[in-house]
Amino acid sequence: MAWPNIFQRGALLSRFSHHHMVVFLLTFFSYSLLHASRKTFSNVKVSISKQWTPSAFNKSTELLPVEIWSSNHLFPSAEEATLFLGTLDTIFLFSYAVGLFISGIVGDRLNLRWVLSFGMCSSALVVFIFGTLTEWLHFYNKGLYCSLWILNGLLQSTGWPCVVAVMGNWFGKAGRGVVFGLWSACASVGNILGACLASSVLQYGYEYAFLVTAAVQFAGGIVIFFGLLVSPEEIGIPGIETEENFEEDSHRPLINGAENEDEAEPNYSIQEGNTVSQVKAISFYQACCLPGVIAYSLAYACLKLVNYSFFFWLPFYLSNNFGWKEAEADQLSIWYDVGGIIGGTLQGFISDMLQKRAPVLALSLLLAIGSLVGYSRSPNDKSINALLMAITGFFIGGPSNMISSAISADLGRQELIQGSSEALATVTGIVDGTGSIGAAVGQYLVSLIQDNLGWMWVFYFFILMGSFSWIHSS
Secondary structure (H helix, E strand, O other): OOHHHHHHHHHHHHOOHHHHHHHHHHHHHHHHHHHHHHHHHHHOHHHHHHHHOHHHHOOOOOOOOHHHHHHHOOOOOHHHHHHHHHHHHHHHHHHHHHHHHHHHHHHOOOOHHHHHHHHHHHHHHHHHHHHHHHHHOOOOOHHHHHHHHHHHHHHHOOHHHHHHHHHHHHOOOOOHHHHHHHHOOHHHHHHHHHHHHHHHHHHHOHHHHHHHHHHHHHHHHHHHHHHOOOOHHHHOOOOHHHHOOOOOOOOOOOOOOOOOHHHHOOOOOOOOOOOHHHOOOOOHHHHHHOOOHHHHHHHHHHHHHHHHHHHHHHHHHHHHHHOOOHHHHHHHOHHHHHHHHHHHHHHHHHHHHHOOOHHHHHHHHHHHHHHHHHHHOOOOOHHHHHHHHHHHHHHHHHHHHHHHHHHHHHHOOOHHHOOOOOOHHHHHHHHHHHHHHHHHHHHHHHHHHHHHOOHHHHHHHHHHHHHHHHHHHO
């Protein structure tokens, strides 16, 4: 058990609790704002679709000149407009996945605060141009929309590798599981924030939803530039490597349960010497060769596919399969996020107690398979469905949060790197980038399976992906 180490680590953290809290909150809300802009786009799709097919308004607005609505007429029907919006989602996910690999490498070579602030502010400008400026100028062009959304995916990819790396610099492995488990709720908070911001101004036009979200995100990027401390060393506080020198085997990640050091001993050396100040960022290939990186990246690709499929398709599934109203389905789907938040925090806490993450993760993924089987057979009862949904979120969203945050930080701080923080962003980018590729492919496969075979086969597909994730992480 790790009680003594956790108490010692708690004593060290208590000396700098103010700085740790500020870093926690700034990184938490910076990624929340990035997720809020993604959620805004999802919430205003109906309004955008109507604007791109203005012939729908021609019957009720007889005074509207034909030449005006014809210039807006991108698509002959709402169905084709909706299909294009779905294409934009896929384009965004693929560009976001590619960007994660690049952003991780850039983050380890430049100041993390600069990269994160640039990504937030630049993404805000792109969102403003995409949703607000084009509407104000009445300029509608499919090529422009695709180009802007590809650029937005690349810019938004700077967020996750940077915030995980900064958090990894400030919070050591002893309490990392529970801290990162709670902190990884930032995506769910961002979804709620985006929905609130969009709904508050949507009555004035969808362009104002983009305007408000972009303005808040841009302001957040400015705050990050002037207020975020990337590491304790910036203000003269010893880094977490220095504080943990008294702990035996302090840099071995908690993802490994090996008792023999030779089991985790690599056959190459990334760095030589013990001077941290002379450390350079490792290469992309070296990061891929770190023990556990490829295995957990593949596990996360399968798991994020399932997790994002619930995020994108759950309200539609509830309405389509049970005939519930769209508003009721949206509210009910929140229970999946609630289960994921609780699951990530509790599972992280248990992994801290055991000083091992792999057994906790493997057990959770095994139970996730059972929860998917149970949820696929949920009766037409909202209370039972919400309970099964929360359980499913607990065993899917929880491990997803653990891999993308705490385990990624562990992987980027292995003994092989000799205490360097210069692999955190690269490793995080590899893990989350691989996961995002799986999520992007999954959205197409889910729609294809559902259209041809039905929802039960979609759940069979989820169960198969969950099994693959369990195999790769075991």
